[in-house]
Amino acid sequence: MKQIVLTAVIAVFLIACKQKGDYKAYTNDPLLYSKTVKKLNNVVLENNFPPMIAARNYVYANIAAYECIAAGDKNYRSMSGQIKHMPAMPKPDTTKAPIDFSLAALFALTKVGNAVTFPEGSMMEYYNELKHNADSAGMPSDMLENTIAFSDSIAAAVLRWSKGDNYAKTRGAEKFTVREENGRWVPTPPMYATAVEPHWSKIRPMVLDSSSQFEIPRPPVFDVANNNSVYYKYMMEVKNVGDSLTEEQKHIADFWDDNPFKMNVSGHVMFATKKFSPPGHWLNIVGIAAKAAKADFNSTVGAYALTSIAFFDAFIRGWEEKYKSNYVRPETAINKYVSQEWRPYIQTPPFPSYVSGHATNSAAAAETMTSWFGDQLSFTDTSLLEFGIANREVKSFRAAAAEAAMSRLYGGIHYRFDNDEGLKAGRQIGELIVQRIKLRAN
The missing domain is CATH 1.10.606.20 (Vanadium-containing Chloroperoxidase; domain 2)
Known part of the structure:
Protein backbone atom coordinates (compact mmCIF):
# COMPACT_ATOMS: atom_id res chain seq x y z
CA MET A 1 0.00 0.00 0.00
CA LYS A 2 2.81 2.39 0.94
CA GLN A 3 4.52 1.63 -2.39
CA ILE A 4 1.35 2.51 -4.31
CA VAL A 5 0.98 5.77 -2.40
CA LEU A 6 4.65 6.65 -2.99
CA THR A 7 4.29 5.96 -6.71
CA ALA A 8 1.20 8.14 -6.87
CA VAL A 9 2.99 10.98 -5.06
CA ILE A 10 5.92 10.82 -7.48
CA ALA A 11 3.53 10.84 -10.45
CA VAL A 12 1.71 13.88 -9.11
CA PHE A 13 5.05 15.61 -8.49
CA LEU A 14 6.23 14.97 -12.04
CA ILE A 15 2.95 16.24 -13.48
CA ALA A 16 3.22 19.35 -11.31
CA CYS A 17 6.77 19.95 -12.51
CA LYS A 18 5.66 19.62 -16.11
CA GLN A 19 2.84 22.07 -15.57
CA LYS A 20 5.19 24.57 -13.93
CA GLY A 21 7.39 24.59 -17.03
CA ASP A 22 10.74 23.60 -15.52
CA TYR A 23 11.91 22.91 -19.07
CA LYS A 24 13.37 26.43 -19.25
CA ALA A 25 16.17 25.51 -16.87
CA TYR A 26 17.10 22.74 -19.30
CA THR A 27 16.77 24.49 -22.66
CA ASN A 28 18.35 27.81 -21.58
CA ASP A 29 21.54 26.29 -20.19
CA PRO A 30 24.52 27.66 -22.21
CA LEU A 31 26.54 24.59 -21.27
CA LEU A 32 24.00 22.49 -23.15
CA TYR A 33 24.77 24.42 -26.32
CA SER A 34 28.50 23.84 -25.85
CA LYS A 35 27.78 20.16 -25.27
CA THR A 36 25.81 20.05 -28.52
CA VAL A 37 28.65 21.65 -30.49
CA LYS A 38 31.00 19.11 -28.90
CA LYS A 39 28.75 16.30 -30.15
CA LEU A 40 29.18 17.62 -33.69
CA ASN A 41 32.90 18.06 -33.06
CA ASN A 42 33.14 14.40 -32.08
CA VAL A 43 31.39 13.27 -35.28
CA VAL A 44 33.82 15.38 -37.32
CA LEU A 45 36.79 13.87 -35.46
CA GLU A 46 35.63 10.27 -35.68
CA ASN A 47 35.04 10.47 -39.42
CA ASN A 48 38.30 12.15 -40.43
CA PHE A 49 36.96 15.36 -41.93
CA PRO A 50 39.86 17.55 -43.13
CA PRO A 51 40.00 20.83 -41.18
CA MET A 52 38.61 23.08 -43.93
CA ILE A 53 35.64 20.77 -44.48
CA ALA A 54 35.19 20.62 -40.72
CA ALA A 55 35.02 24.42 -40.72
CA ARG A 56 32.25 24.23 -43.32
CA ASN A 57 30.35 21.74 -41.18
CA TYR A 58 30.60 24.00 -38.15
CA VAL A 59 29.72 27.28 -39.81
CA TYR A 60 26.38 26.31 -41.31
CA ALA A 61 25.29 24.47 -38.17
CA ASN A 62 26.15 27.38 -35.88
CA ILE A 63 24.60 29.98 -38.19
CA ALA A 64 21.37 27.95 -38.24
CA ALA A 65 21.36 27.92 -34.44
CA TYR A 66 22.10 31.63 -34.28
CA GLU A 67 19.24 32.49 -36.65
CA CYS A 68 16.84 30.75 -34.28
CA ILE A 69 18.13 32.93 -31.44
CA ALA A 70 17.93 36.13 -33.50
CA ALA A 71 14.31 35.36 -34.39
CA GLY A 72 13.32 35.24 -30.75
CA ASP A 73 15.51 37.93 -29.17
CA LYS A 74 15.28 41.55 -30.31
CA ASN A 75 18.76 42.16 -28.90
CA TYR A 76 20.25 40.12 -31.76
CA ARG A 77 20.19 40.75 -35.50
CA SER A 78 19.84 38.22 -38.30
CA MET A 79 22.90 37.66 -40.48
CA SER A 80 20.72 37.82 -43.57
CA GLY A 81 21.81 40.89 -45.48
CA GLN A 82 24.96 41.23 -43.39
CA ILE A 83 26.32 38.19 -45.22
CA LYS A 84 25.61 39.51 -48.71
CA HIS A 85 24.47 36.27 -50.31
CA MET A 86 22.52 34.96 -47.31
CA PRO A 87 18.75 34.97 -47.98
CA ALA A 88 16.11 36.06 -45.50
CA MET A 89 15.34 33.40 -42.94
CA PRO A 90 11.82 32.05 -42.19
CA LYS A 91 9.82 33.94 -39.58
CA PRO A 92 8.50 32.22 -36.48
CA ASP A 93 4.76 31.58 -36.25
CA THR A 94 3.63 31.77 -32.64
CA THR A 95 -0.09 32.00 -33.37
CA LYS A 96 -0.55 28.27 -32.85
CA ALA A 97 1.76 27.83 -29.87
CA PRO A 98 4.82 29.49 -28.29
CA ILE A 99 8.33 28.63 -29.45
CA ASP A 100 11.31 27.88 -27.23
CA PHE A 101 14.01 29.58 -29.29
CA SER A 102 16.89 28.08 -27.30
CA LEU A 103 15.67 24.58 -27.99
CA ALA A 104 15.06 25.56 -31.62
CA ALA A 105 18.73 26.57 -31.82
CA LEU A 106 19.81 23.21 -30.42
CA PHE A 107 17.57 21.36 -32.85
CA ALA A 108 18.75 23.43 -35.84
CA LEU A 109 22.43 22.93 -35.04
CA THR A 110 21.88 19.20 -34.69
CA LYS A 111 19.80 18.87 -37.86
CA VAL A 112 22.23 20.86 -40.01
CA GLY A 113 25.21 19.12 -38.42
CA ASN A 114 23.59 15.81 -39.24
CA ALA A 115 23.01 16.84 -42.86
CA VAL A 116 26.55 18.06 -43.57
CA THR A 117 28.39 15.15 -41.96
CA PHE A 118 28.40 11.38 -42.31
CA PRO A 119 27.57 8.62 -41.66
CA GLU A 120 23.91 9.31 -42.32
CA GLY A 121 21.99 9.92 -39.11
CA SER A 122 25.14 10.52 -37.05
CA MET A 123 23.49 13.27 -34.97
CA MET A 124 19.92 11.98 -34.83
CA GLU A 125 20.26 9.90 -31.70
CA TYR A 126 21.35 13.04 -29.90
CA TYR A 127 18.54 15.01 -31.57
CA ASN A 128 16.01 12.55 -30.16
CA GLU A 129 17.68 12.82 -26.76
CA LEU A 130 17.19 16.60 -26.80
CA LYS A 131 13.56 16.18 -27.72
CA HIS A 132 12.96 13.55 -25.03
CA ASN A 133 14.68 15.64 -22.36
CA ALA A 134 12.67 18.75 -23.19
CA ASP A 135 9.45 16.75 -22.98
CA SER A 136 10.51 15.12 -19.71
CA ALA A 137 11.44 18.53 -18.28
CA GLY A 138 7.89 19.72 -18.76
CA MET A 139 7.70 21.45 -22.13
CA PRO A 140 4.06 21.51 -23.35
CA SER A 141 3.57 19.25 -26.35
CA ASP A 142 2.20 22.00 -28.60
CA MET A 143 5.21 24.21 -27.82
CA LEU A 144 7.59 21.33 -28.55
CA GLU A 145 5.90 20.66 -31.88
CA ASN A 146 5.97 24.32 -32.90
CA THR A 147 9.60 24.64 -31.80
CA ILE A 148 10.52 21.66 -33.97
CA ALA A 149 8.59 23.09 -36.92
CA PHE A 150 10.36 26.45 -36.66
CA SER A 151 13.82 24.94 -36.22
CA ASP A 152 13.20 22.66 -39.21
CA SER A 153 12.31 25.68 -41.35
CA ILE A 154 15.55 27.44 -40.40
CA ALA A 155 17.64 24.30 -40.92
CA ALA A 156 16.10 23.73 -44.34
CA ALA A 157 16.70 27.34 -45.40
CA VAL A 158 20.34 27.25 -44.27
CA LEU A 159 20.94 23.95 -46.07
CA ARG A 160 19.43 25.30 -49.31
CA TRP A 161 21.69 28.33 -49.02
CA SER A 162 24.74 26.14 -48.33
CA LYS A 163 24.35 24.33 -51.65
CA GLY A 164 25.38 27.48 -53.52
CA ASP A 165 28.86 27.72 -51.97
CA ASN A 166 30.59 25.66 -54.72
CA TYR A 167 31.45 22.79 -52.39
CA ALA A 168 29.83 20.21 -54.69
CA LYS A 169 31.61 21.65 -57.72
CA THR A 170 35.02 21.40 -56.09
CA ARG A 171 34.44 17.68 -55.46
CA GLY A 172 34.81 17.06 -59.18
CA ALA A 173 37.67 19.50 -59.83
CA GLU A 174 40.85 18.28 -61.48
CA LYS A 175 43.52 16.78 -59.29
CA PHE A 176 46.49 18.82 -58.14
CA THR A 177 49.66 18.20 -60.17
CA VAL A 178 52.84 17.89 -58.13
CA ARG A 179 55.67 19.87 -59.68
CA GLU A 180 59.03 18.20 -59.16
CA GLU A 181 60.93 21.47 -58.98
CA ASN A 182 63.21 22.91 -56.34
CA GLY A 183 61.30 24.99 -53.85
CA ARG A 184 57.91 23.44 -54.74
CA TRP A 185 55.73 21.35 -52.47
CA VAL A 186 55.85 17.57 -52.73
CA PRO A 187 54.17 14.94 -50.51
CA THR A 188 55.92 14.31 -47.20
Whole structure:
Protein backbone atom coordinates (compact mmCIF):
# COMPACT_ATOMS: atom_id res chain seq x y z
CA MET A 1 0.00 0.00 0.00
CA LYS A 2 2.81 2.39 0.94
CA GLN A 3 4.52 1.63 -2.39
CA ILE A 4 1.35 2.51 -4.31
CA VAL A 5 0.98 5.77 -2.40
CA LEU A 6 4.65 6.65 -2.99
CA THR A 7 4.29 5.96 -6.71
CA ALA A 8 1.20 8.14 -6.87
CA VAL A 9 2.99 10.98 -5.06
CA ILE A 10 5.92 10.82 -7.48
CA ALA A 11 3.53 10.84 -10.45
CA VAL A 12 1.71 13.88 -9.11
CA PHE A 13 5.05 15.61 -8.49
CA LEU A 14 6.23 14.97 -12.04
CA ILE A 15 2.95 16.24 -13.48
CA ALA A 16 3.22 19.35 -11.31
CA CYS A 17 6.77 19.95 -12.51
CA LYS A 18 5.66 19.62 -16.11
CA GLN A 19 2.84 22.07 -15.57
CA LYS A 20 5.19 24.57 -13.93
CA GLY A 21 7.39 24.59 -17.03
CA ASP A 22 10.74 23.60 -15.52
CA TYR A 23 11.91 22.91 -19.07
CA LYS A 24 13.37 26.43 -19.25
CA ALA A 25 16.17 25.51 -16.87
CA TYR A 26 17.10 22.74 -19.30
CA THR A 27 16.77 24.49 -22.66
CA ASN A 28 18.35 27.81 -21.58
CA ASP A 29 21.54 26.29 -20.19
CA PRO A 30 24.52 27.66 -22.21
CA LEU A 31 26.54 24.59 -21.27
CA LEU A 32 24.00 22.49 -23.15
CA TYR A 33 24.77 24.42 -26.32
CA SER A 34 28.50 23.84 -25.85
CA LYS A 35 27.78 20.16 -25.27
CA THR A 36 25.81 20.05 -28.52
CA VAL A 37 28.65 21.65 -30.49
CA LYS A 38 31.00 19.11 -28.90
CA LYS A 39 28.75 16.30 -30.15
CA LEU A 40 29.18 17.62 -33.69
CA ASN A 41 32.90 18.06 -33.06
CA ASN A 42 33.14 14.40 -32.08
CA VAL A 43 31.39 13.27 -35.28
CA VAL A 44 33.82 15.38 -37.32
CA LEU A 45 36.79 13.87 -35.46
CA GLU A 46 35.63 10.27 -35.68
CA ASN A 47 35.04 10.47 -39.42
CA ASN A 48 38.30 12.15 -40.43
CA PHE A 49 36.96 15.36 -41.93
CA PRO A 50 39.86 17.55 -43.13
CA PRO A 51 40.00 20.83 -41.18
CA MET A 52 38.61 23.08 -43.93
CA ILE A 53 35.64 20.77 -44.48
CA ALA A 54 35.19 20.62 -40.72
CA ALA A 55 35.02 24.42 -40.72
CA ARG A 56 32.25 24.23 -43.32
CA ASN A 57 30.35 21.74 -41.18
CA TYR A 58 30.60 24.00 -38.15
CA VAL A 59 29.72 27.28 -39.81
CA TYR A 60 26.38 26.31 -41.31
CA ALA A 61 25.29 24.47 -38.17
CA ASN A 62 26.15 27.38 -35.88
CA ILE A 63 24.60 29.98 -38.19
CA ALA A 64 21.37 27.95 -38.24
CA ALA A 65 21.36 27.92 -34.44
CA TYR A 66 22.10 31.63 -34.28
CA GLU A 67 19.24 32.49 -36.65
CA CYS A 68 16.84 30.75 -34.28
CA ILE A 69 18.13 32.93 -31.44
CA ALA A 70 17.93 36.13 -33.50
CA ALA A 71 14.31 35.36 -34.39
CA GLY A 72 13.32 35.24 -30.75
CA ASP A 73 15.51 37.93 -29.17
CA LYS A 74 15.28 41.55 -30.31
CA ASN A 75 18.76 42.16 -28.90
CA TYR A 76 20.25 40.12 -31.76
CA ARG A 77 20.19 40.75 -35.50
CA SER A 78 19.84 38.22 -38.30
CA MET A 79 22.90 37.66 -40.48
CA SER A 80 20.72 37.82 -43.57
CA GLY A 81 21.81 40.89 -45.48
CA GLN A 82 24.96 41.23 -43.39
CA ILE A 83 26.32 38.19 -45.22
CA LYS A 84 25.61 39.51 -48.71
CA HIS A 85 24.47 36.27 -50.31
CA MET A 86 22.52 34.96 -47.31
CA PRO A 87 18.75 34.97 -47.98
CA ALA A 88 16.11 36.06 -45.50
CA MET A 89 15.34 33.40 -42.94
CA PRO A 90 11.82 32.05 -42.19
CA LYS A 91 9.82 33.94 -39.58
CA PRO A 92 8.50 32.22 -36.48
CA ASP A 93 4.76 31.58 -36.25
CA THR A 94 3.63 31.77 -32.64
CA THR A 95 -0.09 32.00 -33.37
CA LYS A 96 -0.55 28.27 -32.85
CA ALA A 97 1.76 27.83 -29.87
CA PRO A 98 4.82 29.49 -28.29
CA ILE A 99 8.33 28.63 -29.45
CA ASP A 100 11.31 27.88 -27.23
CA PHE A 101 14.01 29.58 -29.29
CA SER A 102 16.89 28.08 -27.30
CA LEU A 103 15.67 24.58 -27.99
CA ALA A 104 15.06 25.56 -31.62
CA ALA A 105 18.73 26.57 -31.82
CA LEU A 106 19.81 23.21 -30.42
CA PHE A 107 17.57 21.36 -32.85
CA ALA A 108 18.75 23.43 -35.84
CA LEU A 109 22.43 22.93 -35.04
CA THR A 110 21.88 19.20 -34.69
CA LYS A 111 19.80 18.87 -37.86
CA VAL A 112 22.23 20.86 -40.01
CA GLY A 113 25.21 19.12 -38.42
CA ASN A 114 23.59 15.81 -39.24
CA ALA A 115 23.01 16.84 -42.86
CA VAL A 116 26.55 18.06 -43.57
CA THR A 117 28.39 15.15 -41.96
CA PHE A 118 28.40 11.38 -42.31
CA PRO A 119 27.57 8.62 -41.66
CA GLU A 120 23.91 9.31 -42.32
CA GLY A 121 21.99 9.92 -39.11
CA SER A 122 25.14 10.52 -37.05
CA MET A 123 23.49 13.27 -34.97
CA MET A 124 19.92 11.98 -34.83
CA GLU A 125 20.26 9.90 -31.70
CA TYR A 126 21.35 13.04 -29.90
CA TYR A 127 18.54 15.01 -31.57
CA ASN A 128 16.01 12.55 -30.16
CA GLU A 129 17.68 12.82 -26.76
CA LEU A 130 17.19 16.60 -26.80
CA LYS A 131 13.56 16.18 -27.72
CA HIS A 132 12.96 13.55 -25.03
CA ASN A 133 14.68 15.64 -22.36
CA ALA A 134 12.67 18.75 -23.19
CA ASP A 135 9.45 16.75 -22.98
CA SER A 136 10.51 15.12 -19.71
CA ALA A 137 11.44 18.53 -18.28
CA GLY A 138 7.89 19.72 -18.76
CA MET A 139 7.70 21.45 -22.13
CA PRO A 140 4.06 21.51 -23.35
CA SER A 141 3.57 19.25 -26.35
CA ASP A 142 2.20 22.00 -28.60
CA MET A 143 5.21 24.21 -27.82
CA LEU A 144 7.59 21.33 -28.55
CA GLU A 145 5.90 20.66 -31.88
CA ASN A 146 5.97 24.32 -32.90
CA THR A 147 9.60 24.64 -31.80
CA ILE A 148 10.52 21.66 -33.97
CA ALA A 149 8.59 23.09 -36.92
CA PHE A 150 10.36 26.45 -36.66
CA SER A 151 13.82 24.94 -36.22
CA ASP A 152 13.20 22.66 -39.21
CA SER A 153 12.31 25.68 -41.35
CA ILE A 154 15.55 27.44 -40.40
CA ALA A 155 17.64 24.30 -40.92
CA ALA A 156 16.10 23.73 -44.34
CA ALA A 157 16.70 27.34 -45.40
CA VAL A 158 20.34 27.25 -44.27
CA LEU A 159 20.94 23.95 -46.07
CA ARG A 160 19.43 25.30 -49.31
CA TRP A 161 21.69 28.33 -49.02
CA SER A 162 24.74 26.14 -48.33
CA LYS A 163 24.35 24.33 -51.65
CA GLY A 164 25.38 27.48 -53.52
CA ASP A 165 28.86 27.72 -51.97
CA ASN A 166 30.59 25.66 -54.72
CA TYR A 167 31.45 22.79 -52.39
CA ALA A 168 29.83 20.21 -54.69
CA LYS A 169 31.61 21.65 -57.72
CA THR A 170 35.02 21.40 -56.09
CA ARG A 171 34.44 17.68 -55.46
CA GLY A 172 34.81 17.06 -59.18
CA ALA A 173 37.67 19.50 -59.83
CA GLU A 174 40.85 18.28 -61.48
CA LYS A 175 43.52 16.78 -59.29
CA PHE A 176 46.49 18.82 -58.14
CA THR A 177 49.66 18.20 -60.17
CA VAL A 178 52.84 17.89 -58.13
CA ARG A 179 55.67 19.87 -59.68
CA GLU A 180 59.03 18.20 -59.16
CA GLU A 181 60.93 21.47 -58.98
CA ASN A 182 63.21 22.91 -56.34
CA GLY A 183 61.30 24.99 -53.85
CA ARG A 184 57.91 23.44 -54.74
CA TRP A 185 55.73 21.35 -52.47
CA VAL A 186 55.85 17.57 -52.73
CA PRO A 187 54.17 14.94 -50.51
CA THR A 188 55.92 14.31 -47.20
CA PRO A 189 56.54 11.24 -45.02
CA PRO A 190 55.25 9.02 -43.59
CA MET A 191 51.98 8.99 -45.56
CA TYR A 192 53.13 10.85 -48.71
CA ALA A 193 49.49 11.87 -49.03
CA THR A 194 48.16 13.80 -52.00
CA ALA A 195 47.46 17.52 -51.63
CA VAL A 196 44.37 18.23 -49.52
CA GLU A 197 41.64 20.43 -51.04
CA PRO A 198 43.71 22.32 -53.64
CA HIS A 199 40.57 24.06 -54.94
CA TRP A 200 39.24 25.28 -51.59
CA SER A 201 39.77 28.90 -52.62
CA LYS A 202 36.79 28.43 -54.97
CA ILE A 203 34.43 28.06 -52.00
CA ARG A 204 32.14 31.07 -51.54
CA PRO A 205 33.30 33.16 -48.54
CA MET A 206 30.92 34.43 -45.87
CA VAL A 207 32.37 37.93 -45.45
CA LEU A 208 35.47 38.23 -47.63
CA ASP A 209 34.87 39.87 -51.00
CA SER A 210 37.12 37.30 -52.66
CA SER A 211 39.62 34.57 -51.82
CA SER A 212 42.49 36.98 -52.57
CA GLN A 213 41.35 39.87 -50.38
CA PHE A 214 44.18 41.30 -48.27
CA GLU A 215 47.57 41.15 -49.93
CA ILE A 216 50.01 38.56 -48.62
CA PRO A 217 53.65 39.28 -49.55
CA ARG A 218 55.67 36.79 -51.57
CA PRO A 219 57.70 34.32 -49.52
CA PRO A 220 61.50 34.44 -49.66
CA VAL A 221 63.09 33.22 -52.88
CA PHE A 222 64.08 29.58 -52.53
CA ASP A 223 67.89 29.60 -52.40
CA VAL A 224 69.94 26.83 -50.76
CA ALA A 225 73.08 27.46 -52.78
CA ASN A 226 73.93 30.50 -50.66
CA ASN A 227 74.29 29.91 -46.93
CA ASN A 228 73.64 33.60 -46.36
CA SER A 229 70.37 33.72 -48.31
CA VAL A 230 67.19 34.71 -46.51
CA TYR A 231 65.63 31.34 -47.27
CA TYR A 232 68.60 29.30 -46.07
CA LYS A 233 68.63 31.08 -42.70
CA TYR A 234 64.92 30.44 -42.17
CA MET A 235 65.29 26.80 -43.17
CA MET A 236 68.18 26.26 -40.77
CA GLU A 237 66.23 27.97 -38.01
CA VAL A 238 63.58 25.26 -38.33
CA LYS A 239 66.22 22.53 -38.05
CA ASN A 240 68.15 24.15 -35.22
CA VAL A 241 65.02 24.89 -33.17
CA GLY A 242 63.77 21.35 -33.75
CA ASP A 243 67.10 19.89 -32.65
CA SER A 244 67.08 21.71 -29.30
CA LEU A 245 63.46 21.79 -28.14
CA THR A 246 62.76 22.41 -24.47
CA GLU A 247 60.01 20.49 -22.69
CA GLU A 248 57.89 23.64 -22.73
CA GLN A 249 58.33 24.01 -26.49
CA LYS A 250 57.41 20.35 -27.00
CA HIS A 251 54.26 20.89 -24.94
CA ILE A 252 53.31 23.91 -27.06
CA ALA A 253 53.90 21.92 -30.26
CA ASP A 254 51.85 18.97 -29.00
CA PHE A 255 49.08 21.16 -27.60
CA TRP A 256 48.49 23.03 -30.86
CA ASP A 257 49.34 20.13 -33.18
CA ASP A 258 45.62 19.57 -33.92
CA ASN A 259 46.38 16.91 -36.53
CA PRO A 260 43.04 15.21 -37.20
CA PHE A 261 44.71 12.14 -38.70
CA LYS A 262 48.29 11.35 -37.69
CA MET A 263 49.88 8.29 -39.25
CA ASN A 264 52.15 6.44 -36.83
CA VAL A 265 54.80 4.12 -38.22
CA SER A 266 56.62 1.52 -36.12
CA GLY A 267 58.62 -0.87 -38.24
CA HIS A 268 56.13 -2.50 -40.59
CA VAL A 269 53.17 -1.48 -38.45
CA MET A 270 51.13 1.62 -39.36
CA PHE A 271 48.22 3.01 -37.37
CA ALA A 272 46.40 6.33 -37.17
CA THR A 273 45.60 8.50 -34.17
CA LYS A 274 43.06 11.32 -34.19
CA LYS A 275 42.74 14.68 -32.49
CA PHE A 276 40.64 17.76 -33.04
CA SER A 277 41.50 19.83 -36.09
CA PRO A 278 42.30 23.55 -35.56
CA PRO A 279 38.65 24.68 -35.88
CA GLY A 280 37.54 21.91 -33.54
CA HIS A 281 40.12 22.99 -30.96
CA TRP A 282 39.10 26.63 -31.21
CA LEU A 283 35.40 25.81 -30.88
CA ASN A 284 36.28 24.05 -27.65
CA ILE A 285 37.98 27.27 -26.61
CA VAL A 286 34.78 29.19 -27.39
CA GLY A 287 32.87 26.98 -24.98
CA ILE A 288 35.50 27.31 -22.26
CA ALA A 289 35.63 31.08 -22.71
CA ALA A 290 31.84 31.43 -22.69
CA LYS A 291 31.71 29.56 -19.40
CA ALA A 292 34.53 31.65 -17.93
CA ALA A 293 32.74 34.82 -19.02
CA LYS A 294 29.43 33.52 -17.58
CA ALA A 295 27.79 34.17 -20.94
CA ASP A 296 24.10 33.38 -21.24
CA PHE A 297 22.68 31.02 -23.84
CA ASN A 298 22.17 33.55 -26.63
CA SER A 299 25.56 35.16 -26.18
CA THR A 300 27.19 31.73 -26.23
CA VAL A 301 25.49 30.88 -29.52
CA GLY A 302 26.61 34.21 -31.00
CA ALA A 303 30.22 33.53 -30.02
CA TYR A 304 30.22 30.15 -31.72
CA ALA A 305 28.61 31.52 -34.87
CA LEU A 306 30.98 34.47 -35.25
CA THR A 307 34.08 32.35 -34.64
CA SER A 308 32.87 29.69 -37.08
CA ILE A 309 32.65 32.37 -39.77
CA ALA A 310 36.21 33.45 -38.97
CA PHE A 311 37.53 29.95 -39.54
CA PHE A 312 35.49 29.41 -42.69
CA ASP A 313 36.80 32.55 -44.40
CA ALA A 314 40.36 32.17 -43.08
CA PHE A 315 40.64 28.74 -44.68
CA ILE A 316 39.53 30.15 -48.03
CA ARG A 317 42.11 32.94 -47.95
CA GLY A 318 44.87 30.72 -46.60
CA TRP A 319 44.28 27.98 -49.13
CA GLU A 320 44.28 30.46 -52.01
CA GLU A 321 47.76 31.50 -50.92
CA LYS A 322 49.00 27.96 -50.26
CA TYR A 323 48.30 26.70 -53.74
CA LYS A 324 49.37 29.96 -55.36
CA SER A 325 52.79 29.87 -53.70
CA ASN A 326 53.03 26.06 -53.73
CA TYR A 327 55.93 26.44 -51.33
CA VAL A 328 58.15 23.62 -50.15
CA ARG A 329 57.83 22.31 -46.59
CA PRO A 330 60.88 22.61 -44.31
CA GLU A 331 61.08 18.83 -43.93
CA THR A 332 61.49 18.33 -47.68
CA ALA A 333 64.23 20.94 -48.05
CA ILE A 334 66.15 19.88 -44.95
CA ASN A 335 66.06 16.22 -45.99
CA LYS A 336 67.31 17.03 -49.48
CA TYR A 337 69.98 19.60 -48.69
CA VAL A 338 71.02 19.14 -45.06
CA SER A 339 70.12 15.80 -43.46
CA GLN A 340 68.19 12.87 -44.89
CA GLU A 341 67.45 11.58 -41.38
CA TRP A 342 65.95 14.77 -39.95
CA ARG A 343 62.28 14.67 -38.98
CA PRO A 344 60.04 17.36 -37.52
CA TYR A 345 58.74 16.96 -33.98
CA ILE A 346 55.14 16.76 -35.23
CA GLN A 347 53.91 15.33 -38.52
CA THR A 348 53.88 17.55 -41.61
CA PRO A 349 50.34 17.89 -43.03
CA PRO A 350 49.71 17.23 -46.75
CA PHE A 351 49.57 20.67 -48.36
CA PRO A 352 52.00 23.50 -49.19
CA SER A 353 53.75 25.49 -46.50
CA TYR A 354 53.05 29.18 -47.13
CA VAL A 355 51.16 30.59 -45.30
CA SER A 356 50.47 28.71 -42.07
CA GLY A 357 46.80 27.77 -41.99
CA HIS A 358 46.83 27.38 -38.22
CA ALA A 359 48.32 30.86 -37.78
CA THR A 360 45.81 32.43 -40.18
CA ASN A 361 42.81 30.68 -38.69
CA SER A 362 43.82 31.21 -35.07
CA ALA A 363 44.40 34.93 -35.58
CA ALA A 364 41.02 35.35 -37.28
CA ALA A 365 39.27 33.46 -34.48
CA ALA A 366 41.13 35.45 -31.83
CA GLU A 367 39.85 38.73 -33.28
CA THR A 368 36.22 37.62 -33.31
CA MET A 369 36.44 36.21 -29.78
CA THR A 370 38.20 39.33 -28.50
CA SER A 371 35.43 41.47 -29.96
CA TRP A 372 32.86 39.29 -28.19
CA PHE A 373 34.44 38.66 -24.80
CA GLY A 374 37.06 41.43 -24.54
CA ASP A 375 40.84 41.23 -24.33
CA GLN A 376 41.12 40.65 -20.58
CA LEU A 377 39.54 37.20 -20.34
CA SER A 378 41.99 34.53 -19.20
CA PHE A 379 41.22 30.85 -18.65
CA THR A 380 42.61 27.34 -18.69
CA ASP A 381 42.34 25.51 -22.01
CA THR A 382 41.44 21.91 -21.13
CA SER A 383 40.67 20.87 -24.72
CA LEU A 384 43.44 18.31 -25.08
CA LEU A 385 43.03 16.42 -21.82
CA GLU A 386 41.00 13.73 -23.54
CA PHE A 387 44.03 13.05 -25.73
CA GLY A 388 46.41 12.90 -22.79
CA ILE A 389 47.93 16.35 -23.31
CA ALA A 390 48.19 18.67 -20.30
CA ASN A 391 46.28 21.97 -20.08
CA ARG A 392 47.64 25.38 -21.01
CA GLU A 393 46.84 28.72 -19.45
CA VAL A 394 45.43 31.29 -21.87
CA LYS A 395 46.11 34.94 -21.03
CA SER A 396 44.14 36.26 -23.99
CA PHE A 397 42.77 35.04 -27.30
CA ARG A 398 45.45 36.91 -29.23
CA ALA A 399 48.16 35.38 -27.06
CA ALA A 400 46.70 31.94 -27.77
CA ALA A 401 46.78 32.65 -31.52
CA ALA A 402 50.41 33.78 -31.34
CA GLU A 403 51.32 30.63 -29.42
CA ALA A 404 49.46 28.44 -31.92
CA ALA A 405 51.45 30.06 -34.73
CA MET A 406 54.78 29.61 -32.94
CA SER A 407 53.92 25.97 -32.26
CA ARG A 408 54.36 25.28 -35.98
CA LEU A 409 58.00 26.38 -35.82
CA TYR A 410 58.57 24.27 -32.70
CA GLY A 411 56.87 21.37 -34.44
CA GLY A 412 59.19 21.71 -37.42
CA ILE A 413 56.46 21.98 -40.04
CA HIS A 414 56.55 25.72 -40.83
CA TYR A 415 59.09 28.48 -41.34
CA ARG A 416 58.82 31.55 -39.15
CA PHE A 417 57.63 33.65 -42.12
CA ASP A 418 54.76 31.21 -42.72
CA ASN A 419 53.55 31.91 -39.21
CA ASP A 420 54.17 35.66 -39.14
CA GLU A 421 52.40 36.36 -42.42
CA GLY A 422 49.59 33.97 -41.50
CA LEU A 423 48.99 35.88 -38.28
CA LYS A 424 48.84 39.18 -40.16
CA ALA A 425 46.38 37.86 -42.74
CA GLY A 426 44.21 36.21 -40.11
CA ARG A 427 44.09 39.36 -38.04
CA GLN A 428 42.86 41.33 -41.06
CA ILE A 429 40.20 38.72 -41.81
CA GLY A 430 38.99 38.74 -38.21
CA GLU A 431 38.86 42.53 -38.11
CA LEU A 432 36.81 42.60 -41.33
CA ILE A 433 34.32 40.10 -39.91
CA VAL A 434 33.93 42.11 -36.73
CA GLN A 435 33.44 45.27 -38.79
CA ARG A 436 30.81 43.81 -41.12
CA ILE A 437 28.87 41.34 -38.96
CA LYS A 438 27.00 43.05 -36.14
CA LEU A 439 25.14 40.39 -34.20
CA ARG A 440 24.11 42.51 -31.23
CA ALA A 441 21.39 45.05 -32.01
CA ASN A 442 22.87 47.65 -29.66
